Structures are given as C-alpha cells and as structure tokens.
Amino acid sequence: xxxxxxxxxxxxxxxxxxxxxxxxxxxxxxxxxxxxxxxxxxxxxxxxxxxxxxxxxxxxxxxxxxxxxxxxxxxxxxxxxxxxxxxxxxxxxxxxxxxxxxxxxxxxxxxxxxxxxxxxxxxxxxxxxxxxxxxxxxxxxxxxxxxxxxxxxxxxxxxxxxxxxxxxxxxxxxxxxxxxxxx
Numbered sequence: 001x002x003x004x005x006x007x008x009x010x011x012x013x014x015x016x017x018x019x020x021x022x023x024x025x026x027x028x029x030x031x032x033x034x035x036x037x038x039x040x041x042x043x044x045x046x047x048x049x050x051x052x053x054x055x056x057x058x059x060x061x062x063x064x065x066x067x068x069x070x071x072x073x074x075x076x077x078x079x080x081x082x083x084x085x086x087x088x089x090x091x092x093x094x095x096x097x098x099x100x101x102x103x104x105x106x107x108x109x110x111x112x113x114x115x116x117x118x119x120x121x122x123x124x125x126x127x128x129x130x131x132x133x134x135x136x137x138x139x140x141x142x143x144x145x146x147x148x149x150x151x152x153x154x155x156x157x158x159x160x161x162x163x164x165x166x167x168x169x170x171x172x173x174x175x176x177x178x179x180x181x182x183x
Contacts, residue, residue: 003029003134005096007152008036009144009165012173016142018073021162024127025082025153027093027101034129037082037101039121039153040161041070067156071123080126081107083117084150098150119154144169 008024024036071080085092085100087110092102100117110116129137137143146169157164166173 003034003145005099005147007146007148007165008134009146009162009169011142011144012176014142019127019142022127023161023165024072025095025099027082027095027126029134031131033131034134036127037069037071037080037121037123038127039069039082039123040158042158043068043070043124067121067154067158069121069123069158071125072127074126074128076125078125079103079108080123081111081120082123082153083120084154085117087115087117099153119150121154144171 003026006026008022008026010019010022010024014020014022019038021040022038023040025039026034026036028035070076071082080101080103082099082101085094085098088094088100089102089104089107089110091104092100092107094100107116111120134143138145144166146165148165148168152164152168155161163173
C-alpha cells in the first residue's frame with residue numbers, strides 16, 4: 001500500500017503526544033520511508049511576528065492564502081510549503097491532483113513578490129518515518145488512512161480537522177477500541 005497523497009489520522013489511543021489528534025498529509029511513501037506534513041496543528045502567528053519577514057515574505061499576499069502550521073518534529077526550523085499545484089517550480093514535488101510541496105528559497109521569493117499558488121500551508125518541520133516504520137504503526141493500530149481532496153487539505157478550519165476527518169470516514173473516534181485484532 002502506498003500512502004502518498006493520503007491522510008494519516010491518529011487514533012484516539014495514539015501514545016506519542018507529538019501526534020495526538022494529528023491529521024498528516026502524506027507527501028511521500030516508499031520502501032525507503034515516508035514523509036508527511038501535519039496540517040491541523042496551527043502555529044499562532046503572534047508567536048512568530050517576524051517569521052514571514054525572515055523568509056523574505058513581507059508583502060501582503062493579495063488574493064493568496066498562506067497558513068502557518070507545525071508540520072512535524074523533524075527539521076522543525078525548516079520551512080516546507082504544501083500548496084495547490086497551479087504554480088510549481090522545477091524542484092517542486094507534485095504529490096497528487098491539486099497538491100504539491102516545495103521548500104526552496106526561490107519559492108519564498110515568489111511568494112514575497114505576490115506570485116505563487118492560490119493556497120499554501122507553510123509548515124515548520126515535517127513528520128518522517130524510516131523504512132517499514134509507518135507500516136508497523138498501521139499494523140499496531142496507531143493510524144487510520146483516508147484519501148481526500150485539496151479542499152479538505154487547504155480548508156482554513158483547523159480546530160476540528162481531526163474530527164472532520166473521522167466524519168469523512170463515517171467513524172466516531174470515541175467508539176474506537178484501542179485494541180486491534182489479528183489472525
């Protein structure tokens with residue numbers, strides 16, 4: 001199973017507090033490991049008043065939406081832009097229909113000039129897994145998976161995204177058992 005382009009939704013019994021009630025968009029998944037961006041952990045802009053300026057984005061983004069998120073515990077000082085795919089550069093990773101990932105300084109330059117994609121999530125850090133690790137976590141009942149579209153990814157409503165993901169699955173997370181069976 002390839003998880004690229006899908007969501008990982010943490011189970012209510014998730015023991016790793018860094019991923020508690022997390023919704024992660026999977027950007028890459030192969031036999032070598034996996035990488036995703038947490039899309040529902042908002043970073044309060046007031047805590048980072050000069051963040052956009054540090055990235056060279058000091059102009060208002062007219063007609064564009066840029067959300068700041070905690071993307072995950074790996075390389076948390078580095079910015080990754082998960083964005084709609086109408087604007088890409090040669091180093092952009094196209095993930096799925098309507099969604100791409102770019103992390104180059106030139107992309108930040110484009111944003112600062114008012115160019116760039118219609119929808120963007122600036123993620124600080126990412127979630128990463130080594131070979132076979134995410135598969136083991138799925139078997140141990142740590143995550144649910146869901147295929148969705150860019151509207152869900154770039155919806156600015158963050159506080160209920162975990163519950164909204166379970167709603168899309170048709171599952172009440174409060175009724176899930178933390179124990180899984182195997183045969």
